[in-house]
Amino acid sequence: MEDQNKVVVFQVAQGEYAISIDYVISIEKEDGIRExxxxxxxxxxxxxxxxxxxxxxxxxxxLYNRSIQERDQNKLIVLKTEKLAYAVLVSDAKEILAVAEENIKQAGLAAYQKTSYFTGVINLDNRLIMMMEPAVLINSLDGIKEIKEYMNNLT
Structure with missing residues (x-):
């Protein structure tokens, strides 16, 4: 049997993205957020x-330099990395997908520093889904060191 990768597929704007299920703690409704x-x-x-x-x-x-629109199907995908648990607000969490290793291609965008969190593209019959690495994503954000310190001080 070929190697399978389980991923959570979600939507942001018109794009489909995926994160390995190994990083996902839960999928939550968009409520109870304190500004x-x-x-x-x-x-x-x-x-x-x-x-x-x-x-x-x-x-x-x-990803797109614009705020997400408030909609009923917005979801929070709660992720755990080595240094920080955080959630990403997405347009919709669509499915859990088992993907054969042969269907994951190198993104080529990983060489570009600002998109190094894209680690591959899931190439299915009529879909292209960008794979993301949560630890690289969080560390690529400006000001995240201060956010980590802030969150550590709250606990």
Missing amino acids: VPSLPNYIVGIKKVRNELIPIIDLEQV
């Missing part, structure tokens, strides 16, 4: 998830 003043524009606020305060990142702001 915090003076944070970078990509941070919507903080939320308590499973007794832990986590920052909420507007992924549309990060």
